[in-house]
Amino acid sequence: MKGLSFKQFIGIINRYRPSRLLLGLAFLLTIIQSGVSLFVPLIAMNLVDLLVIEEINVLILLGLVALFMFQIALSAISYYMMVLIGEKIIVRLREDLWNKVIRFPVRFFDSNNSGEIMSRITNDTFVMKSFFVDQLIPFITGLISIVGSVIILFLIDWTMALIFLIVFPLAFLIINPLGKKMYAVSRNLQSETASFQGNLNRVLSEIRLVKFSVAEDEESIRGSNHARKLYNYGIQSGKILAIVSPVITSTNLMALICIFGYGGYQVATGGMSAGALVAIVFYIFQIVTPLTNMAQFFTHAQRTMGATERIKSLLEEESEEDIVTNIDNLSIKTEPGITFANVRFSYSAEKEVLNNISFSAIKGQKTAIVGESGAGKTTIFSLIERFYQIDNGDILYNGKSIYSYNLKEWREKISYVSQDTPIMEGSIRDNLLYGIKRDISESEIIKSLQISDLESFVSSLPQGLDTEVGEKGVRLSGGQKQRIAIARAIIRDPEILLLDEATAHLDGQSESRVQDALNNLMKNRTTIIIAHRLSTVKDADCIVVLENGIVSGYGKHYELYQSNQLYKKLVDQQLISNELELQVNS
Numbered sequence: 001m002k003g004l005s006f007k008q009f010i011g012i013i014n015r016y017r018p019s020r021l022l023l024g025l026a027f028l029l030t031i032i033q034s035g036v037s038l039f040v041p042l043i044a045m046n047l048v049d050l051l052v053i054e055e056i057n058v059l060i061l062l063g064l065v066a067l068f069m070f071q072i073a074l075s076a077i078s079y080y081m082m083v084l085i086g087e088k089i090i091v092r093l094r095e096d097l098w099n100k101v102i103r104f105p106v107r108f109f110d111s112n113n114s115g116e117i118m119s120r121i122t123n124d125t126f127v128m129k130s131f132f133v134d135q136l137i138p139f140i141t142g143l144i145s146i147v148g149s150v151i152i153l154f155l156i157d158w159t160m161a162l163i164f165l166i167v168f169p170l171a172f173l174i175i176n177p178l179g180k181k182m183y184a185v186s187r188n189l190q191s192e193t194a195s196f197q198g199n200l201n202r203v204l205s206e207i208r209l210v211k212f213s214v215a216e217d218e219e220s221i222r223g224s225n226h227a228r229k230l231y232n233y234g235i236q237s238g239k240i241l242a243i244v245s246p247v248i249t250s251t252n253l254m255a256l257i258c259i260f261g262y263g264g265y266q267v268a269t270g271g272m273s274a275g276a277l278v279a280i281v282f283y284i285f286q287i288v289t290p291l292t293n294m295a296q297f298f299t300h301a302q303r304t305m306g307a308t309e310r311i312k313s314l315l316e317e318e319s320e321e322d323i324v325t326n327i328d329n330l331s332i333k334t335e336p337g338i339t340f341a342n343v344r345f346s347y348s349a350e351k352e353v354l355n356n357i358s359f360s361a362i363k364g365q366k367t368a369i370v371g372e373s374g375a376g377k378t379t380i381f382s383l384i385e386r387f388y389q390i391d392n393g394d395i396l397y398n399g400k401s402i403y404s405y406n407l408k409e410w411r412e413k414i415s416y417v418s419q420d421t422p423i424m425e426g427s428i429r430d431n432l433l434y435g436i437k438r439d440i441s442e443s444e445i446i447k448s449l450q451i452s453d454l455e456s457f458v459s460s461l462p463q464g465l466d467t468e469v470g471e472k473g474v475r476l477s478g479g480q481k482q483r484i485a486i487a488r489a490i491i492r493d494p495e496i497l498l499l500d501e502a503t504a505h506l507d508g509q510s511e512s513r514v515q516d517a518l519n520n521l522m523k524n525r526t527t528i529i530i531a532h533r534l535s536t537v538k539d540a541d542c543i544v545v546l547e548n549g550i551v552s553g554y555g556k557h558y559e560l561y562q563s564n565q566l567y568k569k570l571v572d573q574q575l576i577s578n579e580l581e582l583q584v585n586s
C-alpha cells in the first residue's frame with residue numbers, strides 16, 4: 001500500500017464524512033463491542049472451571065448469555081452505523097464528483113473517454129465505500145481484538161502467548177512481497193475495467209456506425225481483447241490470493257496445533273486449568289479470524305488506493321468557471337455586437353488554428369463565416385461559447401470582453417443551433433425547454449413550433465409534445481431534430497444567435513419557411529452563420545472569409561466575389577455543382 005495514496009484515501013473520507021458526533025459514536029460503539037467480546041472467554045473460563053468442580057453458577061451463566069446478547073446488539077448497531085456513514089460518504093462524494101465533472105472544460109472531454117469517467121464515478125467510488133465499510137472498520141476492530149487477546153493471553157499463560165507470537169509473524173514475511181505484486185495487478189485490473197467500460201460506451205453510443213461500417217467483427221475482437229486482459233489480471237490476482245490464503249490458514253493451523261499440544265499437556269499435568277485452555281482457544285480464534293481477514297484487507301487496500309488516485313485526480317481538475325483567460329486589454333471602440341480582436345488560438349502546441357483573427361459581427365446584421373473545411377469556422381463558435389480559451393487578443397461583446405461576464409450569464413445570451421443538432425433522451429417538450437430557467441407558457445411553445453415549421457408534425461403525434469424522442473433523438477428525422485433545435489433557440493430568446501448550417505437537413509419548401517422565420521428571429525440580435533452552401537448566405541450583411549487561420553476577405557457577396565480568390569473559387573465550385581445537379585435532375 002502506498003502511504004501517499006492511503007493519506008489521500010483518508011483525506012477524501014475525512015472531506016466527505018458526516019458529523020464528527022456520528023462518526024465518534026459509531027467508532028465508540030465499535031470499540032466497546034470489540035472490548036466486550038474480549039471478556040466473553042474470561043467468563044467462559046470461569047464457567048468451565050466451575051463445571052469441572054461440579055458447581056455450576058447460574059449467575060455466571062446468565063452473565064455470559066447477557067454479555068453475548070449485548071455484544072450481538074452492539075455489533076448490529078455499530079455495523080448499521082458504519083454502513084450509514086459509508087453511504088453518506090459515497091453519496092456526498094458522488095454528488096461532488098458529478099457536480100465537478102459537468103463543469104469541467106470541454107478540453108477535458110476532448111481527451112478523456114466518457115465511459116472511463118463514468119467508471120470512476122460509479123465503480124471507483126463503490127470500491128472506496130466498500131473498503132471503508134467492509135474492510136477498514138473490521139480491520140480496526142480486528143486490531144483491537146488481536147492486541148487485547150494477545151495481552152490477555154500473556155496474562156493467562158505467557159509461554160502460550162510467546163509460542164503464538166513466534167508463529168504469527170511468519171505469515172507476514174511471505175505475504176508482504178506478494179502484497180506489492182498485488183498492488184500492481186489491482187491497479188491494472190482497475191484501469192482495464194475502466195477502459196473496458198470506455199470501449200463498450202464507444203461502440204454502443206455509435207452502434208449505427210458499427211452496423212453500416214459492417215464493423216461487428218472488429219468490435220467483437222476488440223471487446224474480446226479487453227475481456228481477455230481482464231481475465232488475465234483476474235487470474236494473476238487469483239494466483240496471488242491462492243498463495244496468500246492457504247499460507248495464512250496453515251500458519252493459523254500450525255499455531256493451533258502448537259497451542260493444543262502444549263495446552264493439553266499442561267492441563268493433563270495440572271499446570272493449567274481446563275477453563276484457561278478453553279479461554280486460550282477462544283482468544284486464539286479472536287486473533288486468527290481477523291488475521292485471516294487481513295489478507296483480504298490488503299488486497300482490497302491495493303485496489304482502493306488505485307481508485308482513490310483516480311478519484312483524487314478528478315477532484316483536482318479545474319472547473320471551467322475557474323479558468324482565467326489571458327486577454328490583451330485592448331481599448332478599442334466597437335459597434336454593438338461581437339468583435340474578434342487579434343485573436344490567436346490553437347488546440348495544441350503543434351498547430352495554430354486561428355492566427356490573429358479580427359472581424360465584427362454587428363448587432364441587427366447577419367454575419368456569415370465561410371471557408372474551406374477545417375478552416376476554423378466551428379472553432380470560432382466554440383470560442384464565442386467559451387468552450388476554449390483564446391491564446392491572445394480578445395473577443396468583445398458590445399465593447400466589453402466576453403471573459404468579463406459570468407460564464408453562465410454569458411452562455412444564457414447565446415443560442416447555438418449546431419450542425420449535428422444534439423437531442424437529449426426525453427420528450428419533445430423536455431428538449432424544447434432544456435436548460436431554460438424562466439417559466440414558458442404553452443402559447444410560447446406553440447408559437448415556436450409554428451415558426452420552426454414543426455406544428456403539424458407535433459400535432460400528428462398521439463402524445464404531441466410529450467412524445468419520447470429516444471436516445472439522441474433516434475425516433476426523429478434529421479430535419480425534425482434541426483427544427484426542434486431552432487424552436488429551442490426561438491424559445492430561449494437570445495441576444496446572440498449562432499447558426500451552423502441550421503437549415504442543412506430541411507427540404508426546399510421547409511427550408512424557405514424556416515429561413516424566413518430565422519430571418520425574423522435575427523432582427524435586433526447579433527447573428528453569425530456558418531454556411532457551406534453559399535446560397536444561404538449570399539444576402540448576408542457581411543461575409544468573413546477564413547483561410548489558413550487568417551481572415552482573407554471581409555465584405556458583401558459581390559465585393560468578395562471580385563476581390564477574394566478563395567471566395568470566388570468556393571462560389572464557382574458550388575455554381576458548377578448546382579448546374580450539374582440541375583442537369584442530372586432534368
Ligand SMILES: Nc1ncnc2c1ncn2[C@@H]1O[C@H](COP(=O)(O)OP(=O)(O)OP(=O)(O)O)[C@@H](O)[C@H]1O
Pocket residue numbers: 110347348353371372373374375376377378379380
Ligand atoms: N477539439 C479539437 N481538438 C483538436 N483539434 C481540433 C478540435 N476541433 C477541431 N480541431 C482542428 O481545428 C481545425 C479547425 O476545425 P473546425 O472544426 O473549426 O473547422 P471548420 O472550418 O468548422 O470545418 P468544417 O467546415 O469541416 O466543419 C481543424 O484542423 C481540426 O482538425
